[in-house]
Amino acid sequence: MPSARLARLTPYVYILPAVLVMLAGLVYPILSAVRLGFYDWPLGTDFDSARFVGFQAFAEMLASTQVWTSMGITVAFVLIAVSAELVLGIALALFLEKPVRGMRFFRTVFVLPMMVAPICVGLIWRYLFDANFGPINHLSAWLGLSPQAWLADPVLAFSAMVITDIWQWTPFVLIMVLAGLQGLDESVIEAARIDGANAWQQIVRVKLPILKPILIVTLLARMIDGFRGLEVIYVMTFGGPGLSTELFSLHIFKAAFISQKLGYSSALSILLLVIVSALSLAILLISNPLKAKARR
Amino acid sequence: MKRRQLLQGAAAGAALGPWVHTLAQDRYAKYKGQTIVVNYPAHPHYDQAEKLFAEFTAETGIKVERDKMQYLRMKDKQVLEMGKRGNGDYDVVVYVVMWKTEYVKKDLLQPLDGYFANSALADPAWDQKDIIDRYWETNALVGGPKMYLPGPGARPYGIPFGAETGVLAYRTDLFAKHKLAAPKTYDELLAACRLMKDKEGIGGLTSRGQTGHQVTAAWLLHLTPNGGEVFDSQWRAAFNNAQGVRAAEILKEIVDTGPAGIPSYGFGEMQNAFLQGQAAMYLDSVSIFGPAQDPAKSRVAGKIAYAVHPKGSKHSAQSGGFAMAIPKNARNKDAAFLFMQWMTSKQADLKIALAGGNINRWSTLDNADVAKKYPIELPALRESLKIANPDWRPLIPEWDHISQQILGQALPDVITGGKPAKQALDAVVKAAEDVVRQGGWLKA
Amino acid sequence: MSHPTSVPRGSPLHYLMLALLATACLLPLVIMTMTSLKTEAQIFDTQWSWLFAPTLDNYRAVVEENHIERYMLNSLKVSLAATLITLMLGTMCAYAMARFRFLGREPLSYSTLILRTLPPAVLAVPVFVIWSAWGIGDTLSGVVLVYVALNLPFTIWLLYGFIDQLPIELEEAAAIDGCGPFRVFYKIVLPLLKPGLAAAAIFTFRLAWNEFILGFILTNRITRTLPASISNYITDTGVEWGKIMAAGVLIALPPLIFTFVAAKQIITGLTAGAVKG
Numbered sequence A: 001m002p003s004a005r006l007a008r009l010t011p012y013v014y015i016l017p018a019v020l021v022m023l024a025g026l027v028y029p030i031l032s033a034v035r036l037g038f039y040d041w042p043l044g045t046d047f048d049s050a051r052f053v054g055f056q057a058f059a060e061m062l063a064s065t066q067v068w069t070s071m072g073i074t075v076a077f078v079l080i081a082v083s084a085e086l087v088l089g090i091a092l093a094l095f096l097e098k099p100v101r102g103m104r105f106f107r108t109v110f111v112l113p114m115m116v117a118p119i120c121v122g123l124i125w126r127y128l129f130d131a132n133f134g135p136i137n138h139l140s141a142w143l144g145l146s147p148q149a150w151l152a153d154p155v156l157a158f159s160a161m162v163i164t165d166i167w168q169w170t171p172f173v174l175i176m177v178l179a180g181l182q183g184l185d186e187s188v189i190e191a192a193r194i195d196g197a198n199a200w201q202q203i204v205r206v207k208l209p210i211l212k213p214i215l216i217v218t219l220l221a222r223m224i225d226g227f228r229g230l231e232v233i234y235v236m237t238f239g240g241p242g243l244s245t246e247l248f249s250l251h252i253f254k255a256a257f258i259s260q261k262l263g264y265s266s267a268l269s270i271l272l273l274v275i276v277s278a279l280s281l282a283i284l285l286i287s288n289p290l291k292a293k294a295r296r
Numbered sequence B: 001m002k003r004r005q006l007l008q009g010a011a012a013g014a015a016l017g018p019w020v021h022t023l024a025q026d027r028y029a030k031y032k033g034q035t036i037v038v039n040y041p042a043h044p045h046y047d048q049a050e051k052l053f054a055e056f057t058a059e060t061g062i063k064v065e066r067d068k069m070q071y072l073r074m075k076d077k078q079v080l081e082m083g084k085r086g087n088g089d090y091d092v093v094v095y096v097v098m099w100k101t102e103y104v105k106k107d108l109l110q111p112l113d114g115y116f117a118n119s120a121l122a123d124p125a126w127d128q129k130d131i132i133d134r135y136w137e138t139n140a141l142v143g144g145p146k147m148y149l150p151g152p153g154a155r156p157y158g159i160p161f162g163a164e165t166g167v168l169a170y171r172t173d174l175f176a177k178h179k180l181a182a183p184k185t186y187d188e189l190l191a192a193c194r195l196m197k198d199k200e201g202i203g204g205l206t207s208r209g210q211t212g213h214q215v216t217a218a219w220l221l222h223l224t225p226n227g228g229e230v231f232d233s234q235w236r237a238a239f240n241n242a243q244g245v246r247a248a249e250i251l252k253e254i255v256d257t258g259p260a261g262i263p264s265y266g267f268g269e270m271q272n273a274f275l276q277g278q279a280a281m282y283l284d285s286v287s288i289f290g291p292a293q294d295p296a297k298s299r300v301a302g303k304i305a306y307a308v309h310p311k312g313s314k315h316s317a318q319s320g321g322f323a324m325a326i327p328k329n330a331r332n333k334d335a336a337f338l339f340m341q342w343m344t345s346k347q348a349d350l351k352i353a354l355a356g357g358n359i360n361r362w363s364t365l366d367n368a369d370v371a372k373k374y375p376i377e378l379p380a381l382r383e384s385l386k387i388a389n390p391d392w393r394p395l396i397p398e399w400d401h402i403s404q405q406i407l408g409q410a411l412p413d414v415i416t417g418g419k420p421a422k423q424a425l426d427a428v429v430k431a432a433e434d435v436v437r438q439g440g441w442l443k444a
Numbered sequence C: 001m002s003h004p005t006s007v008p009r010g011s012p013l014h015y016l017m018l019a020l021l022a023t024a025c026l027l028p029l030v031i032m033t034m035t036s037l038k039t040e041a042q043i044f045d046t047q048w049s050w051l052f053a054p055t056l057d058n059y060r061a062v063v064e065e066n067h068i069e070r071y072m073l074n075s076l077k078v079s080l081a082a083t084l085i086t087l088m089l090g091t092m093c094a095y096a097m098a099r100f101r102f103l104g105r106e107p108l109s110y111s112t113l114i115l116r117t118l119p120p121a122v123l124a125v126p127v128f129v130i131w132s133a134w135g136i137g138d139t140l141s142g143v144v145l146v147y148v149a150l151n152l153p154f155t156i157w158l159l160y161g162f163i164d165q166l167p168i169e170l171e172e173a174a175a176i177d178g179c180g181p182f183r184v185f186y187k188i189v190l191p192l193l194k195p196g197l198a199a200a201a202i203f204t205f206r207l208a209w210n211e212f213i214l215g216f217i218l219t220n221r222i223t224r225t226l227p228a229s230i231s232n233y234i235t236d237t238g239v240e241w242g243k244i245m246a247a248g249v250l251i252a253l254p255p256l257i258f259t260f261v262a263a264k265q266i267i268t269g270l271t272a273g274a275v276k277g
Helices: A002-034 A056-063 A065-095 A101-114 A116-130 A135-143 A152-181 A187-193 A199-228 A231-236 A248-257 A262-286 A289-295 B001-030 B044-050 B055-061 B071-082 B099-106 B111-119 B133-140 B172-177 B185-199 B213-225 B240-258 B267-275 B286-293 B333-343 B344-357 B368-373 B376-388 B401-415 B421-426 B429-438 C014-035 C057-064 C068-099 C105-115 C120-134 C140-165 C168-176 C181-191 C192-208 C211-218 C227-234 C241-271
Strands: B035-041 B063-071 B092-096 B158-171 B203-206 B279-285 B305-309 B321-327
Touching: A002 A262, A002 C068, A002 C120, A002 C140, A002 C168, A056 A262, A056 C140, A065 A152, A065 A199, A065 A248, A065 A262, A101 B044, A101 B401, A116 A135, A116 A231, A116 C192, A116 C227, A116 C241, A135 B035, A135 C068, A152 A199, A152 A231, A152 C241, A187 A199, A199 B344, A231 C227, A248 A262, A248 C120, A262 C105, A262 C120, B001 B044, B001 C120, B035 B071, B035 B321, B035 B333, B044 B158, B044 B172, B044 B286, B044 B344, B055 B063, B055 B333, B063 B071, B071 B092, B071 B133, B071 C014, B092 B099, B092 C227, B099 B133, B099 B321, B099 B401, B111 B333, B133 B158, B133 B321, B158 B172, B158 B286, B158 B333, B158 B376, B172 B185, B172 B305, B185 B203, B185 B213, B185 B240, B185 B279, B185 B333, B203 B267, B213 B240, B240 B401, B240 B421, B267 B286, B279 C211, B286 B376, B286 C068, B305 B376, B344 B368, B421 C168, B421 C192, C014 C241, C057 C068, C057 C241, C068 C105, C068 C181, C068 C241, C105 C140, C120 C140, C120 C192, C120 C211, C140 C181, C140 C192, C140 C211, C168 C181, C168 C241, C181 C192, C192 C227, C192 C241, C227 C241
Parallel strands: B035 B063, B035 B092, B203 B279
Antiparallel strands: B092 B321, B158 B279, B158 B305, B158 B321
16 A cells, blocks of 8 residues: 555656646746847847847837737737637537438538648638639639739738638537537427427527537637637738738747847737737636536 | 950960869868758759759769758748857858848858868869859948948858849730830830730739738839939938839839739749739849740740830849858858859859859850850840849848838838828838937938 | 437438538638649649649659658657657646645646647747757757647646546545556556547647647758648749649648548547536
8 A cells, every 4th residue: 555645746746747848848938938028139149149128129019000900900800700700600500400310421521621730721722812823713703703812902811811710610610519509408498499489589598598608618719719820821921911911920920030039029929928818817717617517 | 354364264274174173173072971951942043053963962072951942931040040059050051132231240151252262172263253243242242331232341251143133024926916115114114014904904014012022122123223212321211202102103003004913922923923924024033034935834935025124214223132151150161162162163154054044154144055045035134234233222231121021011001002102101211210220320 | 329210311401501511611622632633734724624634743743852751750750759748748647637636736727728728929939949048949859849838738628627527436446456546547547538538639649740830940951840841832933832732731631531530539629628617
């Protein structure tokens, strides 16, 4: 029989490797990013020659129109794309809610878009939207519509970015909502029907409220992913034309590796981190798995 | 003067023939078996140059490993590698000329004069004067006036390779159909653009336009010919004066009458639009000579003629391109130099030019076989070299940032119609002047 | 479990909708594959053609000219290593959190939930700087380390949910029989965790295989991973669509295969906790 002291140590032994890796790979870099934000350090030079500049990078960041434009674009992208995905996903899930034969095959297909590498997604859609050789313009011409220079126009490029995100993630929302609907107790719907509720009222008064937790979790997960988005747009438009598709993660990357200002990009990272952490805290407060288990 | 030197050199070389050959073998003997790593762009000239690597290895015993990348992304990787303590991964880097001062300022490159003076390594037949002077001045020299121009203090840090100037290419069939002559002035150029768009339904002039470096390069093409400049002699912003605005408006008109999608065009898309027949004219690098003749790449081979960059208030063509250099933290510097010297030698330059790459040397330009391959191109190239302007853009160390993040963010608004040119350029004057002030150019 | 015999056949409208959705999901992927089999002339043709003579030239080119097999091998090594290590560390950690009370348990679980959402862009610069200082700035081990760190929070949280569902009686019985805590873990808990492990493995592999930004920054030309190599095809002679799509197909293939083999586990992983919580 293991001694009492050994037993007490057991959980620490179990968690130690994981904690060490997360400290080294996540926490330490985040703390470094905070520290780096106080320096002016051009890429390619030694850190010893980096100047300590205090809050200058943060001030520059808050005063920069490019930063606010990029943040605005990111917020707009997240709001529009995620709303569209939620509405579409819920509508489709409600329509397809009945389990039918062959559903397994279709569900498998629906998982495909989110499994494809973001960089592939960016490349495919960049090709699809290509002004001269892309299939979308071929299709437009065939339908008699005038082909557009999608990725060359600020509004159209933004729309292309949104459409790509909708393609990749609506199936995800669909799957989540379907799973939620399947957990619904049939008797509750029955009761509502008996009470005289029509189909629409059944949805709004009964199903949606029950779906609320999963909807909110999905919504916030998508929002966080939207703020993290970088690889798709890196390859599709690299932020252009102008700043019309400059998602904030991309702005950070460019500040570091194009403008070569490592300190400034760290300051930008902190801003992004604050926003994403706030969103995750929101998820935690609404749907905390640990608290739920404690309640049980 | 040049000819005599050439003849003298040739005579000396011929006399020394066998002995020179033995010397050459000795030159490489010490480095036999070494491997050097070269970082270079995916670009038509380098695609051709690549084919000579095997020959270089066979002759010298030095193996070559290459890391090929998109040219605008090379800089990120190069700076990362060259900034490392200890040895970096690359022995040879190819830089785009607009990075040369930044690299030297950050002390990342090895100066080359030591190698040229080293009789154990330098090839007496290499002949620096044979390299086209404009290219040597623009691509190789750093440290002169304004840091990027030839003159007192300038030293070579790179060897031009894939250097280029600008040329106008146009579709002879379409021009003949509409009885147009080759545009000589900007007015004629813009008139031809409008005509092609209206009557032929294809783009007039293809152009770069992608946000960042590309759209700035496109605008710069029209800046100096119309009397403009980016900064004045005191380093205050001059790009928003009447000439700068006019250049931006010219660019907008080109975009409006051009093939679809210019605001997303990088160099490749721009060249491709002309070669695939979506635009009637092309005004950019001479690296188009090779691909234009290649039926696998060009649908319009045989239907092209060339002319010099049209005149605004004066003649001014772009000058620049690539050069090869040795990082300070390279492991095999001597072998790297030998590689660079060999690839830019007279024989190699000739072979590459005949295969479709850029011409870097006068001897190649004067060669009979090259003339046979490029009968219509060479006269235009000679004329263009006369008006090639090393000062068509200010290649100060801060230039890359200004080009990508300041001007490169202001000009897209102009070409997409978001803002009038004057307003867009005025909006970035402060940002640009802050940068040159920080760099020490603009006093107070 | 008996196969449900009463799953109804849906209405034609239902199936039409499903078919439309499936087409929308598949069409871009199909076009990617088609383009990878076309020649440059066919791609730049002004007419779109569904029927064409396919060629394997692009695949041949990316293998011969661009050493894509080197990048594929790097990606494979990194993904397998990251998956294995993440599973090992994550399972142990999740088990401890589910079954033991210890100091720091609450902070640890909150931290994993928040760290789960960390944007990779935030990590890019500091990780590059730190990894270079530690000498692993362009090694595969460095890449594996950061991928494990990125995946642990989600894996821990996912497996925590699964372990929590397991009836503790089985483990208590084994303990009474004289099994030490480690044996209980290996003999009783792990086998029952298979679905959770499968889901975690797939997600970790997917992220490690697909990831581009950190793979681009943290590798040199020898250790470069497959997605990071793709930017090499965006050349200055225009985008080489045929070759890019060929590389894209190669990148997309393993996750797509996983999807067909293990769709159920993926969906379980996605919905775990969200539905029950």
